Amino acid sequence: MIPIDTLTEQLKELAKKAFSADGIELLIGYQKGEDGKSKPAVFRSSEEVEKLVWDNQSGFNLANLAHRFRDKKVGILAQGCISRSLVVLLNEGQLNRNQLVIIGFPCQGVLGRDGQLHSACTSCQYPDPIVKDYQVEGTGISNQKDPLLELVNNIESQSMEEKYAFFAKEMSKCIRCYACRQSCPMCYCDVCFVDINKPLWLARTPDQQNNSVWNLTRINHLTGRCVACGACDRACPENVNLMYLIAKMNKEVKELFGYSAGLHLGDKPALNTFQPNDPDFFWGKEGA
Amino acid sequence: MKLFTITQQDWNRFLQTISEFVSVVAVEDHAHPFKEKLYPPHDTLFFYRKDTPKEKASIQEKKTLYYGIKPCDAKTGKLLALNFLSDPHPDPYFKAMTENTIVISTACDHFDPYCFCDQIGDSPSALNGADGILYTITSGYHLLVNHTWLSQQLQQFGLTPTEVENEKSPFDKGNVAYREIEPLPIQVLREKGLSTILNTALWEKVTATCLACGVCTFLCPACYCFDIQDLSYGRVGKRERTYDSCMFTLYTSEASGHNPRPSIKERWRQRLLHKFTYYPMQYNEIGCTGCGRCSRECPSKIDIREVIRDAAQSCE
Amino acid sequence: MPLNPVNNPYLTMPVRIVKVSFESEDRSLKTLELQLINEQDRSQFHYLPGQFIEFSIPGKGESPFGIASSPSEDVIRVTVNRTGYVTESIHQLEEGDFAGIRGPFGNTYPLDLMKQKRVIIISGGFAFTTLSSLLDYLLEHEEYNITGYDLIYGARNPGMLLYKDKIECWKQQSKIKSIITIDRETPGWTGTTGFVPTIVEQSDIRPDQAIAVICGPPIMIKLTLPKLLDKGFQKDQIFTSLERRMKCGIGKCGRCNIGPNYVCKDGPVFSLQQLEGLPAEY
Structure with missing residues (x-):
């Protein structure tokens, strides 16, 4: 893998090129914060790009900000998961490819809140950018195993009581700050269902019951759209295990529709298309 | 104020003794603000039955002694009281909770990269409105007490106190964290914060990466905003209050669709100025304890110290 | 307990x-x-x-x-x-x-300030509610010695005017000079037409020994204020009643603040002077 400093230098070079050759108005990347860790940042000139960094603390999904600045021509750093997010957003008509200059690089993985390589990264199968205009050459993280899938398989083999106990414990931690939603590039709805009070779809009360409805609804809205970048899981201040729900949902989509989100430009989201041979067991039996 | 010296063993025995009168709770979780104990994330205001206008409410009466709280967190009671207990309508729920609570903090022995209590004029050994504070010494603790019942109990336990004039105890630079560091320009915001109101460039810069989630406010020991909602279960129900956040769209949006704070820029301005300009204007205290949770837990790692500096710099 | x-x-x-x-x-x-x-x-x-x-x-x-x-x-x-x-x-x-x-909850119109002055009431739409209370109250209490009233009240159409019976009664009072206006000409309406800000501009209201109270949709207030200032009204002579999303009503839940003031507790009535320099969050 490329040394972090070299990677940062190469990203800076390409970013400056995007300003001079491609005429981007701003660049979405990372810079060092007061705590010495990297944080998302918006650079408005090639001089500002001197502050650009990438390190294993760069766990914020920048595609989120691409959506925010979609009326501008922007440059954006993207490894596998961020580029996949961009692909989903492009496929959903949320971004304009001509307005994006994608600086791709192979990903070495980012740390979770516990200081360990994040579970999304240890299960990552796509460290390299899917779409890009520039590319830093090299190899990224390579995983032989998929620990998240193993966790899901393991939970699936448990009894209903055990499954529920695990789920309930995770849900009871949630404080409903919506950091998961806000850090997710796919959660771009202008008005989220929990922000409507006429009718009040969901009580604000942060108890296990309401939190379960919140999290399950969000995960369901991400079906066939989630690229498992793990930004929501890393954003959660309460360490709710969102990755296992996401992994389960992605596994279902893969098994039912043979689909993984964000791998091809021009793909239709799995739940937006109908094929005659789509599985239909969930409709229930005739006459039942 | 009275100063006691107590061994670790005696302290444990003392806690056991008083547990006859109060429930004793050790606070070990510092990731969550202590405010949750005085002002829970969701709380029932009253229960109702639909067919009658009769309503009832009750408040738990159990007295609880919490110890092990960090001094920055202990300040939560003082800051929230400024809002909740202000006239002409003091909040009866908060009042009952604080009256039923004894708070003993422990002087802090380290700073992490996000701590800044010392940069806003507090210190890791300040009493900050707590009923008592423990200073760790080799043989146990020095215990500074500002609570009549508690010091009576300590004396009955067999300890002899010395009178202390004020909380500026000799322990400020002793076994507690201490560092030479430049204070934050909070005085500038206090005096001239209002001059940033129309500074769009400042608020655009500050909010470029803000996601508008509620982490900073939910975990802030000084944030108290709440929402009120009715929860119905058939013919019965309850009116409940839950934490709310000035970072959320729904917080100020009106039924007509009009929102006086339409974007994250106005909402960040509200959050910063509320803490460092409006709160001092209202109560002569800043609405911040320097605990650093808002920056520590921010998904975008926006550091409030940077924002304070940026805003102060742009003050005219 | x-x-x-x-x-x-x-x-x-x-x-x-x-x-x-x-x-x-x-x-x-x-x-x-x-x-x-x-x-x-x-x-x-x-x-x-x-x-x-x-x-x-x-x-x-x-x-x-x-x-x-x-x-x-x-x-x-x-x-x-x-x-x-x-x-x-x-x-x-x-x-x-x-x-x-x-x-x-909340404060009241500046009743003491209105003593021995002329009271100018400017309103649009259904924001007329508390102003109706004010007018009734001052008419009932002669000790305020109000020297006279100007009432400028507008609505989209005649059907949207509030308290029509009451307006008829007020029109009979010699102390009240009223202009009731609707936005556009409508069949059957013989009164004034035009938007409130324009009517205010054309009217002969004067700032001498007067207090102006203005309530209505934000856009109406925004457009009317310059007209009043043009006529020589001082910022401490103009009062408005603000509306915000509220929950507790007692200054605790946080959301209705404008700077250090809570609309529910320190308002809803503010003078233009009080609002000066604070975020225009209304």
Whole structure:
């Protein structure tokens, strides 16, 4: 893998090129914060790009900000998961490819809140950018195993009581700050269902019951759209295990529709298309 | 104020003794603000039955002694009281909770990269409105007490106190964290914060990466905003209050669709100025304890110290 | 420990709905007259023009409404615009139904300042409610020695004018100079037409020994204020009653602040001078 400093230098070079050759108005990347860790940042000139960094603390999904600045021509750093997010957003008509200059690089993985390589990264199968205009050459993280899938398989083999106990414990931690939603590039709805009070779809009360409805609804809205970048899981201040729900949902989509989100430009989201041979067991039996 | 010296063993025995009168709770979780104990994330205001206008409410009466709280967190009671207990309508729920609570903090022995209590004029050994504070010494603790019942109990336990004039105890630079560091320009915001109101460039810069989630406010020991909602279960129900956040769209949006704070820029301005300009204007205290949770837990790692500096710099 | 309802500002006082009537032709506005049920509540409920109540329907929630009745009346009158979840439910209430109220909350119009002055009331749409209370109150209390009134009140069309019967009575009073206007010419309307800001500009209202009170939609206020300033009104002569999303009504829940002031507690009535230099979050 490329040394972090070299990677940062190469990203800076390409970013400056995007300003001079491609005429981007701003660049979405990372810079060092007061705590010495990297944080998302918006650079408005090639001089500002001197502050650009990438390190294993760069766990914020920048595609989120691409959506925010979609009326501008922007440059954006993207490894596998961020580029996949961009692909989903492009496929959903949320971004304009001509307005994006994608600086791709192979990903070495980012740390979770516990200081360990994040579970999304240890299960990552796509460290390299899917779409890009520039590319830093090299190899990224390579995983032989998929620990998240193993966790899901393991939970699936448990009894209903055990499954529920695990789920309930995770849900009871949630404080409903919506950091998961806000850090997710796919959660771009202008008005989220929990922000409507006429009718009040969901009580604000942060108890296990309401939190379960919140999290399950969000995960369901991400079906066939989630690229498992793990930004929501890393954003959660309460360490709710969102990755296992996401992994389960992605596994279902893969098994039912043979689909993984964000791998091809021009793909239709799995739940937006109908094929005659789509599985239909969930409709229930005739006459039942 | 009275100063006691107590061994670790005696302290444990003392806690056991008083547990006859109060429930004793050790606070070990510092990731969550202590405010949750005085002002829970969701709380029932009253229960109702639909067919009658009769309503009832009750408040738990159990007295609880919490110890092990960090001094920055202990300040939560003082800051929230400024809002909740202000006239002409003091909040009866908060009042009952604080009256039923004894708070003993422990002087802090380290700073992490996000701590800044010392940069806003507090210190890791300040009493900050707590009923008592423990200073760790080799043989146990020095215990500074500002609570009549508690010091009576300590004396009955067999300890002899010395009178202390004020909380500026000799322990400020002793076994507690201490560092030479430049204070934050909070005085500038206090005096001239209002001059940033129309500074769009400042608020655009500050909010470029803000996601508008509620982490900073939910975990802030000084944030108290709440929402009120009715929860119905058939013919019965309850009116409940839950934490709310000035970072959320729904917080100020009106039924007509009009929102006086339409974007994250106005909402960040509200959050910063509320803490460092409006709160001092209202109560002569800043609405911040320097605990650093808002920056520590921010998904975008926006550091409030940077924002304070940026805003102060742009003050005219 | 049971809470004493007298000391608990979150508990509601039961009221009976004694009268319900449609106030506007399009049926979006309803006026309700409420009577407190408990004798104790009645004896403690005192208000002055400008203040508001929180109207509560168990299971639905609460909404704030300015009190439109005069304190001398034995009912509490509110006019409710059907816009949200709670107001929808309030519109479904019928005579004889029960509901709850909390209050009165907020400050009042600057009654003492109005003594021996001319009072200029400028209003648009259904924001006229507390101004009606003010006008009634000042007319009832001669000790204020109001030297005269100017009333400029506008609505989209004749059907949207509030309290038409009352306006007719006020028109008979020699002390009141009234201009009732609707936005555009409508068949059957013989009165003035034109938007409030224009009418204010054309009118002969003068700032000498006068207090102007202005209530209405934000855009109307925004366009009218410069006209008043042009006419020589000082910022401490102009008062307005603000509306914000509210929950607690007592300055605790946080959301309705404008700078260091809470609209529910320090307002809703502010002078233009008080709002100067604060974020225009209204």
